Amino acid sequence: MSETNPIEALAALESDALAAIAAAADPEALERVRITYLGRSEGRISAILRGLGAMPPEERPAVGQRANEVKGVVNEALDARATELEGGAAAAGEDLTLPSRRPWKGGLHPITQAIDEIWAIFRDLGFVRARGPEADTVWYNFEALNTPLDHPAADEQDTLYLADSVLLRSHTSPVQVRTMEAYEPPIRIVAPGWVYRRDTYDATHTPAFMQIEGLVIDEGVTFVDFKGTLAEFARRYWGPDTQVRFRPSFFPFTEPSAEVDVKRVITRPDGTREETDWLEIMGAGMVDPNVLASVGYDPERYTGWAFGMGPARIAMLKHGVDDLRTFFENDMRFLGQFAS
Numbered sequence: 001m002s003e004t005n006p007i008e009a010l011a012a013l014e015s016d017a018l019a020a021i022a023a024a025a026d027p028e029a030l031e032r033v034r035i036t037y038l039g040r041s042e043g044r045i046s047a048i049l050r051g052l053g054a055m056p057p058e059e060r061p062a063v064g065q066r067a068n069e070v071k072g073v074v075n076e077a078l079d080a081r082a083t084e085l086e087g088g089a090a091a092a093g094e095d096l097t098l099p100s101r102r103p104w105k106g107g108l109h110p111i112t113q114a115i116d117e118i119w120a121i122f123r124d125l126g127f128v129r130a131r132g133p134e135a136d137t138v139w140y141n142f143e144a145l146n147t148p149l150d151h152p153a154a155d156e157q158d159t160l161y162l163a164d165s166v167l168l169r170s171h172t173s174p175v176q177v178r179t180m181e182a183y184e185p186p187i188r189i190v191a192p193g194w195v196y197r198r199d200t201y202d203a204t205h206t207p208a209f210m211q212i213e214g215l216v217i218d219e220g221v222t223f224v225d226f227k228g229t230l231a232e233f234a235r236r237y238w239g240p241d242t243q244v245r246f247r248p249s250f251f252p253f254t255e256p257s258a259e260v261d262v263k264r265v266i267t268r269p270d271g272t273r274e275e276t277d278w279l280e281i282m283g284a285g286m287v288d289p290n291v292l293a294s295v296g297y298d299p300e301r302y303t304g305w306a307f308g309m310g311p312a313r314i315a316m317l318k319h320g321v322d323d324l325r326t327f328f329e330n331d332m333r334f335l336g337q338f339a340s
């Protein structure tokens with residue numbers, strides 16, 4: 001470059017660049033031409049402009065002016081060619097006004113989100129996560145839980161049998177039994193998972209659904225621990241103003257048993273606050289001594305409490321969803337609203 005007159009060199013660059021622009025057949029080729037001549041670090045015209053400082057001072061103004069001129073001409077030619085190429089694409093039937101496709105954004109299913117939120121609260125309260133098989137035996141699903149097969153409570157949880165005494169579990173409570181068999185107290189577990197029932201598919205039932213089981217066993221665990229921990233959970237989940245009510249109920253594996261209800265305080269868009277109706281969120285109770293005995297624990301030494309809740313129901317309450325089926329129909333217009 002130093003050998004040639006820079007003004008002549010610029011003229012040559014200009015005609016080379018214009019020829020290359022005219023020859024560029026598509027936008028990518030055109031972009032490569034732009035980089036060759038005007039690219040910030042390697043561009044040949046850019047290099048001359050950058051080299052101005054090293055030239056004899058009397059040459060600088062003329063070379064600088066010419067270099068800027070060439071840059072302007074090349075830029076204009078690039079723009080003009082770009083427009084031409086677009087026109088060609090449009091002529092070829094491409095609709096260049098069509099918005100680009102939005103990339104898929106993954107998200108957790110609303111029921112998975114509810115499980116994660118519920119789990120996080122119990123984790124902070126010192127619980128660990130446990131799991132058990134979805135195909136289990138009559139012993140784990142019913143008998144060890146103080147529920148003889150001819151007990152009416154077993155009818156309510158009719159399920160699919162895979163073999164004589166092997167079934168799809170009708171609740172997550174068998175995880176209680178399996179955990180107690182495998183470990184000595186103290187036990188503090190939360191066990192989410194699928195369960196199955198002979199239920200008709202409607203707005204509030206699905207034959208396969210999620211439950212979250214909880215179990216606490218130790219020496220000296222009382223009804224106060226039971227109520228206090230579950231009330232604390234409800235307030236952490238739904239806010240400190242949430243009221244909690246324990247209604248007497250019956251489950252074969254707890255004595256006494258309760259249904260736990262919450263009354264939430266919601267803030268309307270205009271800022272006014274309103275109490276909801278009482279809503280049932282779980283079944284629970286003090287673990288029946290017969291259950292402790294069935295796993296070989298000494299019921300005189302250990303006591304505990306347990307609960308079972310449906311995260312889908314909790315997700316419905318949280319999001320104001322009134323038909324459970326929408327969670328399972330995989331309509332992305334519905335599910336996409338929960339992607340965060």
Ligand code: DAH
Binds near residue numbers: 251253305
């Ligand atoms: N297993 C019960 C059901 O599916 C729910 C339940 C109630 C679980 C009380 C418990 C409990 O652990 O203590 O209906």
